[in-house]
Amino acid sequence: AQRVTQPEKLLSVFKGAPVELKCNYSYSGSPELFWYVQYSRQRLQLLLRHISRESIKGFTADLNKGETSFHLKKPFAQEEDSAMYYCALKDTGGFKTIFGAGTRLFVKA
Amino acid sequence: ETGVTQSPTHLIKTRGQQVTLRCSSQSGHNTVSWYQQALGQGPQFIFQYYREEENGRGNFPPRFSGLQFPNYSSELNVNALELDDSALYLCASSWGDSGNTEAFFGQGTRLTVV
Numbered sequence: 524a525q526r527v528t529q530p531e532k533l534l535s536v537f538k539g540a541p542v543e544l545k546c547n548y549s550y551s552g553s554p555e556l557f558w559y560v561q562y563s564r565q566r567l568q569l570l571l572r573h574i575s576r577e578s579i580k581g582f583t584a585d586l587n588k589g590e591t592s593f594h595l596k597k598p599f600a601q602e603e604d605s606a607m608y609y610c611a612l613k614d615t616g617g618f619k620t621i622f623g624a625g626t627r628l629f630v631k632a
Numbered sequence: 633e634t635g636v637t638q639s640p641t642h643l644i645k646t647r648g649q650q651v652t653l654r655c656s657s658q659s660g661h662n663t664v665s666w667y668q669q670a671l672g673q674g675p676q677f678i679f680q681y682y683r684e685e686e687n688g689r690g691n692f693p694p695r696f697s698g699l700q701f702p703n704y705s706s707e708l709n710v711n712a713l714e715l716d717d718s719a720l721y722l723c724a725s726s727w728g729d730s731g732n733t734e735a736f737f738g739q740g741t742r743l744t745v746v
Contacts, residue, residue: 568737618682619688622676
């Protein structure tokens with residue numbers, strides 16, 4: 524079954540510390556993976572996707588097919604990074620996106 | 633260029649009633665997807681419409697139905713409401729049906745079934 528697992532509901536780090544939000548997926552095929560972010564009182568928005576191999580706001584994510592993981596990383600967390608982060612997988616047909624339950628990141632001053 | 637807008641923002645309905653939620657897609661977008669987000673959960677895919685046709689559906693019963701209009705706006709209809717239908721309903725619009733383009737989300741409609 525297709526599934527996205529984010530094992531941590533809450534992650535709290537100090538400003539300037541490295542942060543890693545974990546995401547594991549279950550999918551039989553070549554998935555397309557995304558990270559979405561929702562800042563306080565804002566709508567859900569795309570942060571980055573694996574096919575772009577880009578760094579957005581200092582965040583990167585590498586797809587590890589062997590470990591079926593797509594962890595989101597940032598070397599130095601900022602207070603403005605505090606938000607809800609969702610890992611998502613899009614199936615081969617491209618129309619169904621499966622979201623994880625989300626991880627709330629809290630960056631302390 | 634306008635973003636994705638949903639109406640109403642909040643709604644309270646009684647069990648057994650029917651509800652219609654609306655979504656205006658972003659200018660230039662022809663694909664709309666609907667999601668249900670229960671408290672503490674990630675969004676769950678309900679269905680997607682591309683050029684007025686449903687082209688994908690998640691694990692939701694037939695009492696969840698939808699429409700997409702020629703201007704690409706969309707409706708989500710839920711019949712015979714149940715208490716478990718209480719959730720935030722999100723719509724997202726994008727261009728094309730391949731799923732490779734970025735989806736832009738609305739602010740959501742909070743439905744409470746009592």
